[in-house]
Amino acid sequence: MPQHQTQTTRPKVTYAKGDVVLFRDVERYWLGQPGHTFVGRVERFWTHADTRKVLYDLTELSGNRARAGIDPAYMRLLPATDAMHDIDTAPLREPDTGAMTPAAVAWLRQHLAQDSSTLPVRH
Known part of the structure; x- marks a missing residue:
């Protein structure tokens, strides 16, 4: 019985200036060289x-x-949303700030220093 190969088709994505993307240098990847994947910012498209x-x-x-x-x-x-996941899911009700990630603590400090009215109302 012949085996059927499944292919994943990725929807066509267009990127805008300023988008943060993950890029893989395909030549380095297939040659097994280090440093083949990096994070970049889109500057322009042509x-x-x-x-x-x-x-x-x-x-x-x-x-x-x-x-x-x-x-x-x-x-x-x-x-x-992925980059901000730790802040979005920070345990705000925890009495110990050590339970929060450093990014969540930094975000809270910044907003408390600016204007506490931007924080959600505690019920």
Whole structure:
């Protein structure tokens, strides 16, 4: 009996200037070299003159290095909700602030210092 291969199709995603993305340098990845995946910020997008494919220019956030002509097939959007998950799920009712992540504590300190009216009302 023949085996059927399943393929995952990813919906076409377009990225905007300022989006934070995860990028994989596919050549380094397949060669087994380190440093093949990094976080970057989209600086611009453009269409290749010959292939008509949309490509992206990124700034690598860890080293502030420019990367040009990135194929979006090797990029994934890093949603803000994922980056802010620790703050959004911080145990605000815990008496011990050590139970909160450093990011949650920093967010609370910043908002308490600015204006306590922005915090949710305690019921």
